[in-house]
Amino acid sequence: MIPVPVIPVRPTVEDLLRELAPQVLGALVRRYGVFDMCEDAVQEALLAAVLQWPEEGVPDSPRGWLVTVASRRLVDQVRSEAARRRREDALASATPQSALLAHAADDRPATDRDDSLALLFLCCHPALSAPSRIALTLCAVGGLTTAQIAAAFLVPEATMAQRISRAKQSIKASGAALSPPEGAERAERLAEVRHVLYLVFNEGYTTTDGTGLTAPELSTEGIRLTRLLHRLVPDDAETAGLLALMLLTDARRPARTGPGGELVPLAEQDRSRWDHGLIAEGVDLISRTLPRGQVGPYQLQAAIAAVHDEADHADATDWPQILALYDLLERFGPHPMVSLNRAVAVAMVHGPAAALDLVATLDADKRIARHHRLFATRAHLLELLGEQQAAADAYREAARRTTSAPERRHLTGRARRLEDPA
Structure with missing residues (x-):
């Protein structure tokens, strides 16, 4: 909007x-x-x-x-x-x-057709960079002001205004019309729209910078826009999967931070604080979508989230099922974050030593080799093995690399506790 x-x-x-x-x-x-x-x-x-x-x-x-x-x-x-x-x-x-x-x-209203989907396609035009697509979508379809978008992404309002202005000029220069593409191009552009909404939600669920762990207005807006997209393309299984993934993930947000804003890991969260209404909606949605037989990455990620959310406590998590779902997810193409998450599932099923071997193979992947989550996962696995000093060193390295203040405090605290258990 x-x-x-x-x-x-x-x-x-x-x-x-x-x-x-x-x-x-x-x-x-x-x-x-x-x-x-x-x-x-x-x-x-x-x-x-x-x-x-x-x-x-x-x-x-x-x-x-x-x-x-x-x-x-x-x-x-x-x-x-x-x-x-x-x-x-x-x-x-x-x-x-x-x-x-x-x-x-001519005072007659324009045609009653709803061009919201075409507008989403236009805002996510291939001529735009990913940041421009996100900014233009939030502005033109999401209803956020330039100041709100700038605040959410921690950039000056003038910078965000320029980004949105350039996006509009790029749309104008491309000559793009408000007409949804057809055939294979439509499927490709729909995937781009889903990806933009996924990025919006993720930035809200765990901010990449700043003093707060979450930016709820962004994750809430990501869910609202994905609901809109699902309404416009109700038969698209991956859109349904994306919505289910957002609902099942956002349901945990109330328990992700402690009284002082500190990060609380999934295994340590008070699950009574989870939004069980969102969980029920997400589980119902993915349960109706998966049997269609058109399984895609968002649906598999939603299924993984559902397994986590349906466990009454961390020890009740069905890790073999999660590992099997990650095995399916990797078939859609190697992605370092998927491999990293799969390594955690391997640790829970086959032990941390086997998982460390998998993590070691990611050191050569430039997409994640310097990412703090690689070091944080390695630290967690080393901690499970009882190698406290090595784990503490890895936690400190992860803390040094993250740009999120809550994550930095959490990782530093883990290292400190390992070095001084008392």
Whole structure:
């Protein structure tokens, strides 16, 4: 969605605006074809709704109201002499000015089709870098302001504004239209959309930088957008798997930190604090999806998360089943993080020595050789073997390499306890 202005408003109205905004933006982009101008116009329509609806009531057709107001705002921009001087070249290449102005007297809402999926495809266009895709998706579809996105990713607002602006210019230069691709290209682009939403959720669940372990607004937004995508493509098994994975993972968030914000490992978490409603929803979703026979990586990761979540306590975890699922997951292509997680499952089934041999093979993989999680996993396995000093050294090296303050404190604390058990 277009970022909704931060003005006090009843939650029901705000929720409605968040739901309708991508549909309205999609309708305008399809109708007029100029992404950045349409976004500005929809932003103004949302501001008008925030100011008017709480006092005057929600219109009978709120979507039509927003489309009509946004269309008028857009036409007003074009009629302005100053706007014409700035934008006539862009408009000429996108849609004839006369055709655009002809809509001034047309108060009928645009087509009732929901272009939210097409808008997601557009924001995740191959012409954009991964960070730009994430930023544009959160802005245009997710409803976060530039300031909110910048705060979530710990960068200056001006930096994020430039990133979003460059993304819009790249979309404009690519000549991309608001039309979902077909065939093999559609499947490839849908995979890109899923990946962007996965990155959004992961950044919220465990932030890569800063003083906090999580950024809940990002993980919550990742789930909301994935729910939207699942609604738009209900028969896509991997989208269902991604949603289940997010739900099953986010269910543990309340127990991931202690009273002082310290990291609490999965095995030590108070499972009574987990969100069992999310667990039930995630388990039900993946249970209905897996039997379809179109198994993919997100579904397998969701199944692994479900095994963890269904265990009443850490010792009850079905590690042989988790190892079998990781074996299947690795068939979709080698990935160092998958191999690292599989090594932990191997340790729980076959012992830490066998797992250390697997971890050693990752030292040559440039994608993970310098990553703190490689050292942290090695430290954990060495600790299981009773090699306390070697484990402490590995924990300290992992702490040195992480950019997350909570993780650094946790890893340093583990090293300290091994060196001074008393």
